[in-house]
Amino acid sequence: SLVFNSIKLTGFKSFVEPTEFLIEPGLTGIVGPNGCGKSNLLEAIRWVMGANSAKAMRGAAMEDVIFNGTKTRPGRNQAHVTITVDNSARIAPPAFNDEDTLEIMRIIEKDKGSKYKINGKTVRAKDVQLLFADASTGANSPALVRQGQISELIAAKPSNRRRILEEAAGISGLHSRRHEAELR
Numbered sequence: 001s002l003v004f005n006s007i008k009l010t011g012f013k014s015f016v017e018p019t020e021f022l023i024e025p026g027l028t029g030i031v032g033p034n035g036c037g038k039s040n041l042l043e044a045i046r047w048v049m050g051a052n053s054a055k056a057m058r059g060a061a062m063e064d065v066i067f068n069g070t071k072t073r074p075g076r077n078q079a080h081v082t083i084t085v086d087n088s089a090r091i092a093p094p095a096f097n098d099e100d101t102l103e104i105m106r107i108i109e110k111d112k113g114s115k116y117k118i119n120g121k122t123v124r125a126k127d128v129q130l131l132f133a134d135a136s137t138g139a140n141s142p143a144l145v146r147q148g149q150i151s152e153l154i155a156a157k158p159s160n161r162r163r164i165l166e167e168a169a170g171i172s173g174l175h176s177r178r179h180e181a182e183l184r
């Protein structure tokens with residue numbers, strides 16, 4: 001299964017200066033005052049894993065993830081997020097599978113769209129999405145729990161509960177895998 005080691009953000013939403021978080025084994029909670037960037041951090045994790053809808057990033061356009069400035073600080077032209085994952089379980093595509101850790105990076109530049117790298121080599125969005133879809137299944141795989149998702153779960157009808165749990169467990173990623181297989 002997939003183990004996150006750290007996440008680095010630069011120019012992503014409110015994380016304008018390079019910021020690194022080390023992720024310890026087990027359950028990680030993010031706490032802090034309103035507006036400090038907790039949801040932005042979760043969005044950064046989804047984004048570097050290949051999330052592609054502006055809605056999932058709470059913006060109108062994908063470029064809205066770039067720090068857009070404050071009264072005292074100019075906006076940036078690019079954002080990047082790097083997530084380091086443990087590859088001792090050999091979860092990577094063949095080209096990277098000799099490596100013990102993987103650095104997955106996504107960069108977005110204004111007017112240029114975004115690109116992805118694994119250990120410094122440019123890869124397709126699909127490569128990153130499939131890496132995470134494949135590695136995210138299994139009992140010990142990571143799950144990202146969005147704000148409001150717990151209360152949604154408690155209030156939901158049993159039939160909707162399954163959808164919410166599948167989403168949190170990342171199983172919905174498998175549909176993308178199946179789709180790619182059909183295209184081949």
Ligand code: ATP
Pocket residue numbers: 012013014032033034035036037038039040041064065066067068069147
């Ligand atoms: P809450 O406890 O209310 O849920 P939170 O810790 O989840 O708060 P976030 O939603 O992660 O907070 O952060 C909100 C802050 O991020 C706001 O101040 C908002 O202006 C800032 N922000 C969002 N997008 C950008 C951007 N593109 N550039 C600069 N700042 C941004």
Ligand code: MG
Pocket residue numbers: 038039040147
């Ligand atoms: Mg929040």
